[in-house]
Amino acid sequence: MEIADSKFIKNINRAIILEEIIKNEPVSRSDLAKITGLNKVTISSQISDLLDEKLLIEKKSENSPGTSGGKKPILLFLNKKCAYSLGLELKKDSISSVLTNLNGEITQKEAFSVKKTSPEFIADKIEEIFKYYTKSIKNSKFGIIGLSVGVHGKIDKNNIIIECNNLKWKNINLKKMLQKKFPDLNINIKNNNYFSVLAEKSFYDIPNDPFIFLNMSAGIGMGIVIDNNILLGVNGLSGEAGHVSIELNGRKCYCGRRGCWETYACENAFFKDLKELKKKNISYDKFSKMLDNNEIDEEITALLADYENYIYSGLLSIINIFDPKLILIYNRILNIYPALVKNLKKKIYKYNKIEASIELSELKEDSCCLGACISNILGFLNINFLKLKK
Numbered sequence: 003m004e005i006a007d008s009k010f011i012k013n014i015n016r017a018i019i020l021e022e023i024i025k026n027e028p029v030s031r032s033d034l035a036k037i038t039g040l041n042k043v044t045i046s047s048q049i050s051d052l053l054d055e056k057l058l059i060e061k062k063s064e065n066s067p068g069t070s071g072g073k074k075p076i077l078l079f080l081n082k083k084c085a086y087s088l089g090l091e092l093k094k095d096s097i098s099s100v101l102t103n104l105n106g107e108i109t110q111k112e113a114f115s116v117k118k119t120s121p122e123f124i125a126d127k128i129e130e131i132f133k134y135y136t137k138s139i140k141n142s143k144f145g146i147i148g149l150s151v152g153v154h155g156k157i158d159k160n161n162i163i164i165e166c167n168n169l170k171w172k173n174i175n176l177k178k179m180l181q182k183k184f185p186d187l188n189i190n191i192k193n194n195n196y197f198s199v200l201a202e203k204s205f206y207d208i209p210n211d212p213f214i215f216l217n218m219s220a221g222i223g224m225g226i227v228i229d230n231n232i233l234l235g236v237n238g239l240s241g242e243a244g245h246v247s248i249e250l251n252g253r254k255c256y257c258g259r260r261g262c263w264e265t266y267a268c269e270n271a272f273f274k275d276l277k278e279l280k281k282k283n284i285s286y287d288k289f290s291k292m293l294d295n296n297e298i299d300e301e302i303t304a305l306l307a308d309y310e311n312y313i314y315s316g317l318l319s320i321i322n323i324f325d326p327k328l329i330l331i332y333n334r335i336l337n338i339y340p341a342l343v344k345n346l347k348k349k350i351y352k353y354n355k356i357e358a359s360i361e362l363s364e365l366k367e368d369s370c371c372l373g374a375c376i377s378n379i380l381g382f383l384n385i386n387f388l389k390l391k392k
């Protein structure tokens with residue numbers, strides 16, 4: 003029991019030290035002792051192990067040690083090129099991919115178009131992508147340490163894809179198919195918003211407060227962080243905010259119900275309404291130019307006002323339920339039309355008498371793949387948090 007306890011504590015200390023090195027690098031051993039509150043003997047012994055494992059590198063500081071005199075301190079860095087992590091996002095007709103080093107810094111990213119959507123075809127394509135990235139990294143001690151795939155749909159806790167509407171999949175065990183191709187690789191399949199909120203949490207570092215990520219692009223999905231943990235739900239199905247009805251007899255949704263929030267308030271819903279209004283397809287780029295050139299007529303202004311109300315009705319429910327510290331939104335219309343965010347904040351203040359903290363995601367379309375990469379790194383290093391650098 004005593005040995006098990008000491009191993010347990012050793013692992014906790016190791017995780018704390020690694021997390022702080024990633025967050026604060028470069029750091030000296032004495033900096034680490036101050037930051038973590040661990041004693042110098044523990045720090046020295048842990049660092050020695052991590053150096054042996056080639057997870058850290060040390061370099062003599064270029065700067066003088068300051069007024070206290072003495073030797074130049076030796077600084078510690080994560081050996082970020084010793085391992086790489088691959089994150090994918092399965093979209094309707096493409097697979098987005100991001101490769102990061104061990105620090106979570108993006109080293110490569112690419113989108114691969116896919117012609118078929120059968121699980122076998124997608125699994126083969128993923129194998130091809132994995133091999134492509136393996137070739138691109140050289141002299142890395144551990145190579146690619148994990149493959150995580152974000153899927154738009156319901157994924158249970160055993161990584162089974164219960165339903166994925168954009169690929170028309172039901173009950174698919176993609177993990178098993180991939181594991182056959184790569185028996186020793188750490189493979190993880192989760193909902194895209196789980197990975198997105200993991201990346202945003204790593205980027206914003208908001209400890210202990212409710213924090214919500216809303217992906218309002220093709221549909222609406224939500225990532226929820228409470229007490230620093232991502233809420234998955236008993237079945238791994240939490241965060242389906244897009245299917246909360248805002249209109250009982252409203253628009254028909256693919257889920258079988260009516261009036262779902264995403265049929266009104268996601269980015270695609272707006273462009274669908276715009277197409278109907280103007281009887282022609284107006285792309286995001288075209289709409290962005292129209293805004294720049296003040297070519298927004300009364301009809302479109304009215305449409306934007308409706309869109310604002312649609313977003314508001316769902317957003318207010320989320321604020322009333324979670325009272326979050328921050329709501330991060332990924333929606334490109336809000337990016338190009340900041341008046342919407344301003345008006346939403348005003349309306350929420352009028353109703354709730356609170357200043358809602360609403361920000362637009364800086365990670366944008368990379369968040370899912372990046373979160374997938376981070377998930378692999380957390381598992382490989384056995385840590386709970388990886389601070390992404392801004």
Ligand SMILES: [Zn+2]
Pocket residue numbers: 244245255256257258259262
């Ligand atoms: Zn629905």
